[in-house]
Amino acid sequence: MDKLGRQTWAFTSEPRLLATGTVAGKVEAEGPLGANFDVTVDDSSQGQSWEKAEQKLFASAAQTALVKAHKQASEIDLMVGSDLNAQLTSFYFGLRDFAIPALGVYSACSSITEGLALAGLAIDSQVANHVMVGTSSHNATAERQFRYPTEYGAQKPPTAQRTVTGSGVAILGREGGNVAVTHATIGQVVDYGITSPWEYGAAMAPAAARTIVAHLRETGRSLNDYDCVATGDLGRFGHAILLDLLAQDGLTVDTELTDCGILIFRQDQPEVFAGGSGAACSALVTFGYFLRNLEQGLWKRVLVAATGALLSTITAEQTESIPAISHAIALERKDG
């Protein structure tokens, strides 16, 4: 393990991504990456409460990852997970039957990279041989919690984003697979004073810019060292702000700089507005798309800077601003 600067961890043992499980809702399955997901669920309520449905998505993604990794739950030393529901109930309730030592984390939609950072740390430092890490989100549980129940039919501005329904889970190990988690850059809380829950992209773009800049400075890399640099869920408006902020930092962007929230939906899909969001957004795009490009040798390196808006229902009602955070993970194809 190496500490690079103040924020970046370099995993010298290069923990491998052994297998992933991806479960996507109907709208996500109809998006451009739909064919990449392991499981798609047509009726995302599944005849129960939305919260229960989300727990099942998470359990299904975890089960799929275990099957693909040829592992039993008893072989997993640690699971690290998160979701957007208050008190992480989708993670804790959804995975309680797996009987695996569990660490709940929360950094909103940056939780998947927070989880991957801790999974990498646990393997690299040899306190775990196999770690399961994942997140879920559900459009209806998020709408009810952070905005309005979907049944209200509230109108939304074009800067709104659609919370992704789905779950992405990965199993990391010491050996196996040809993609490694090589670095994690831990983000700081950044608050630019945005207060509108329809402007998450604007609230999160500064956090993404800071983390990307810190990652490049501390690793001595440039954007061109990556085949793809992706933020989590800034959406189209937040992405444009990010480009401005990186330009202010003197970064010329001639690599593929994109955003998981933009990639997961086609712009002409109904009600996706500025793009996807939610704790599952970066997880699905990373495990279902980036990882495949790495595994197939199309890409050598990817930097994923997932982004989280750290508001709660109560802080929004109390007209507080929306702090944000972004944790970044570098993935690299290894030959052998």
Place this chain on the structure above:
Amino acid sequence: MDKLGRQTWAFTSEPRLLATGTVAGKVEAEGPLGANFDVTVDDSSQGQSWEKAEQKLFASAAQTALVKAHKQASEIDLMVGSDLNAQLTSFYFGLRDFAIPALGVYSACSSITEGLALAGLAIDSQVANHVMVGTSSHNATAERQFRYPTEYGAQKPPTAQRTVTGSGVAILGREGGNVAVTHATIGQVVDYGITSPWEYGAAMAPAAARTIVAHLRETGRSLNDYDCVATGDLGRFGHAILLDLLAQDGLTVDTELTDCGILIFRQDQPEVFAGGSGAACSALVTFGYFLRNLEQGLWKRVLVAATGALLSTITAEQTESIPAISHAIALERKDG
């Protein structure tokens, strides 16, 4: 770093607790440990929203720990924190001005030991030199979120517990101080089917028993190897259940087996019912009391198995059971 069994991490570099900051509310300050806390706040609302007040408690504890450690925030590589508010707003909002790389964690009232486990891991694996770890809770924010706003004056049964108002923050480093974090045992989610939000102690006791038993098995230690073994916030009823469960596992208890929720209040204080609870409960008792006994050489070793009830408002309304988790931390006095 050593991995002992499936759940226990042994920190070979023995990260030290350099300093702590403890801030307590009025009722906590009037309790038997009141004289141990660094700061007590008389009016816990401080003329603002309860949520804002809790954020200030957290910031005050963090600032106190920095002052006592003779550190600037810029010297801290990482902060790991949690609170009971949805989306960890006390941690993220309260500490946003410190500009330290931040990892939010959540395991309810076991969050302080989850945080200490990750802080120990980060230092032992050399990705951080100094880590700040802490939690807060506030009686009024917790009552409003999990039960009823205090203004309703709802009646409570004797098994109810009083959420502690306060915050405990520690700064860990590689050298300095004479108390080390030597082990962490990561808990699994345990669900015994309890559904009443007035029975947290009963819901959490099985999780505590499992983690304590796993810790002893994996370290090869007995209860007698500790001067004190403390659960987090089982309260008096949960503590009695724990004793039964440990006896079923064949453990004879002749060491001091206690509970932070019992220690923090006198039984005759008004409205404390079965004892304290809340994410700050174990933090205040560990940093304000256990640590002093270790520092002063009265004790050699303490095991703190903080306990978390993993319900949310929504799961409670949906009549779900209350899963629980307990992460344990071993602290040891070092001479020099």
